Amino acid sequence: MTEQALRLDGNAAxxxxxxxxxxxxxxxxxxxxxxxxxxxxxxxxxxxxPRSPGAVLRCSACESVLMVVVHAGGRFRxxxxxxxxxxxxDAAATT
Amino acid sequence: MxxxxxxxxxxxxxxxxxxxxxxxxxxxxxxxEVPDWPGHVPGQHVDVRLTAEDGYQAQxxxxxxxxxxxxxxxxxxxxLEDGEVSPYLAAELRVGDRLELRGPVxxxxxxxxxxxxxxxxxxxxxxxxxxxxxxxxRHAAGSAVxxxxxxxxxxxxxxxxxxxxxxxxxxxxxxxxxxxxxxSVPQAWAGLHRRIDAxxxxxxxxxxxxQPLSFICGPxxxxxxxxxxxVHLGHEPTRIKTERFGPTGG
Numbered sequence: 001m002t003e004q005a006l007r008l009d010g011n012a013a014x015x016x017x018x019x020x021x022x023x024x025x026x027x028x029x030x031x032x033x034x035x036x037x038x039x040x041x042x043x044x045x046x047x048x049x050p051r052s053p054g055a056v057l058r059c060s061a062c063e064s065v066l067m068v069v070v071h072a073g074g075r076f077r078x079x080x081x082x083x084x085x086x087x088x089x090d091a092a093a094t095t
Numbered sequence: 096m097x098x099x100x101x102x103x104x105x106x107x108x109x110x111x112x113x114x115x116x117x118x119x120x121x122x123x124x125x126x127x128e129v130p131d132w133p134g135h136v137p138g139q140h141v142d143v144r145l146t147a148e149d150g151y152q153a154q155x156x157x158x159x160x161x162x163x164x165x166x167x168x169x170x171x172x173x174x175l176e177d178g179e180v181s182p183y184l185a186a187e188l189r190v191g192d193r194l195e196l197r198g199p200v201x202x203x204x205x206x207x208x209x210x211x212x213x214x215x216x217x218x219x220x221x222x223x224x225x226x227x228x229x230x231x232x233r234h235a236a237g238s239a240v241x242x243x244x245x246x247x248x249x250x251x252x253x254x255x256x257x258x259x260x261x262x263x264x265x266x267x268x269x270x271x272x273x274x275x276x277x278x279s280v281p282q283a284w285a286g287l288h289r290r291i292d293a294x295x296x297x298x299x300x301x302x303x304x305x306q307p308l309s310f311i312c313g314p315x316x317x318x319x320x321x322x323x324x325x326v327h328l329g330h331e332p333t334r335i336k337t338e339r340f341g342p343t344g345g
Contacts, residue, residue, distance in 0.1 A: 002314055004316060004319065005314055006244075007319075007339060008301070008315075008339050008340075009204070009337055009338055009339050010203070011201050011203045011204045011338055012156060012220055012338075012339075014139075014140070014201040014202070015140075015142040015156065015197065018105040018268075020204035024200065024201070024202040025202075026201050026202050027201040027203045027205075027206075028309035039333075040203050041203070042201065042203025042204060042332075043203060043337075050153070050154065050155060050179070061302075062146055065140065071308075085300065
């Protein structure tokens with residue numbers, strides 16, 4: 001299978017990410033530590049398949065790894081080395 | 096949009112099948128009653144989990160196809176022959192059966208009437224599902240947001256929601272539906288007969304100066320080439336939202 005055929009949008013990891021984060025993460029913005037690009041997590045490239053124990057989120061601009069989530073052996077492991085920052089909306093705040 | 100960010104723990108709920116609708120020979124809609132459903136925004140999806148007698152679990156994501164204005168939640172499932180979950184959902188499930196789901200999730204590929212338009216929706220095959228939720232809300236809310244749907248199907252028989260789309264397009268609120276068929280066409284077919292390409296998008300897209308919002312959903316190659324074409328046409332990349340199917344595993 002080609003890399004293109006495996007690619008999904010970060011949006012598809014919404015359920016998995018909600019197991020780790022209290023906030024909906026797909027509309028959170030983050031900055032890539034590799035190239036500095038800023039974008040919504042839902043717009044990044046996601047590599048995840050139904051039988052894989054986790055997901056890899058890569059920057060849609062430079063393909064650097066932004067985030068790795070692994071769910072196996074009764075634990076979640078979260079790797080955030082590729083993100084300079086992550087910003088989510090505070091739903092409790094009035095806008 | 097506050098509704099998208101419900102700050103509560105994501106829990107599995109047991110939904111009951113209220114109705115089954117055969118949309119095409121390979122596609123079926125499941126109309127579900129979900130207790131304490133918190134409501135959704137068009138474009139959001141749910142995770143569905145099936146558990147076998149031996150405890151083996153399989154989980155898939157499905158876009159919600161219904162408008163949030165209704166009481167029930169509709170998922171539309173395409174049967175993939177070698178799939179693990181879709182053959183069960185699209186062929187074996189019966190009214191009254193129960194299944195586990197959680198959601199809604201997703202806050203990026205979403206549209207609410209408040210986001211306005213003009214809207215360009217581009218769908219390939221069952222990629223129509225989340226876009227249908229948007230169209231159904233638009234219709235239910237009496238919205239007149241100028242909207243164009245460019246929808247690629249293999250044949251006329253494979254067009255999901257065909258009658259409903261025809262009805263919505265005829266209601267005078269400014270929805271235009273453009274079908275293209277990629278394989279067989281009926282004899283008198285006067286419409287498009289090829290895959291979605293740059294020329295088609297150029298003809299269907301709103302002028303970039305109108306600041307349209309575009310949603311593209313379908314197989315990964317279709318989504319990526321359509322998004323690229325829109326960027327070349329001068330559309331603002333952050334206003335082009337994509338949902339790729341990828342290796343969903345059925």
